[in-house]
Amino acid sequence: xxxxxxxxxxxxxxxxxxxxxxxxxxxxxxxxxxxxxxxxxxxxxxxxxxxxxxxxxxxxxxxxxxxxxxxxxxxxxxxxxxxxxxxxxxxxxxxxxxxxxxxxxxxxxxxxxxxxxxxxxxxxxx
Numbered sequence: 001x002x003x004x005x006x007x008x009x010x011x012x013x014x015x016x017x018x019x020x021x022x023x024x025x026x027x028x029x030x031x032x033x034x035x036x037x038x039x040x041x042x043x044x045x046x047x048x049x050x051x052x053x054x055x056x057x058x059x060x061x062x063x064x065x066x067x068x069x070x071x072x073x074x075x076x077x078x079x080x081x082x083x084x085x086x087x088x089x090x091x092x093x094x095x096x097x098x099x100x101x102x103x104x105x106x107x108x109x110x111x112x113x114x115x116x117x118x119x120x121x122x123x124x125x126x
Contacts, residue, residue: 002026002035002115004098009120016088016124022081022098022117033076036101039083040110041094041122048097048110052083055106063108066092088124095119 008020020039024032038053052062052072060072071084081098099113107113 002032002100004100004115004117006096006098006117006120009096009122011123011125012088014088014090014124014126017084017086018088018122019085020083020096020098020120020122022083024079024081024098024100029076029079032079032100034102034104036103036105036107036112037072037074037081038099038101038107038113039072039081040097040099040113041092042097042119043094049094050108050110051096053106053108054081056104059106061106061108085122088122090124090126093122093124095121 003025005023034056039051040048042048054060054072069087074081097119098117100115101113
């Protein structure tokens with residue numbers, strides 16, 4: 001079982017920056033390095049939304065709404081995933097979830113991910 005623990009959420013003013021971290025465990029470094037990883041977000045009453053993903057080759061994909069503002073990265077040796085969020089907007093307010101998939105590619109659908117963290121709240125004030 002892969003465990004994912006997010007951290008770094010909080011309250012920030014519009015235009016500000018925030019960095020999220022996700023610590024993975026439950027598999028060896030070599031195994032986790034082959035996983036696809038992603039960030040999703042969700043607001044109450046809405047479906048979980050894709051934000052960004054990174055494959056085992058470090059290929060990346062971003063939702064159009066965050067492209068140019070957010071950066072996803074990973075460090076396989078540390079079993080860590082990050083999301084750097086700049087130029088934040090009130091509409092970025094959501095619970096952000098880290099996800100992992102043994103399939104390896106940078107999938108954009110939540111159905112492709114088998115493991116999920118509990119989420120961290122990000123609130124952007126106007």
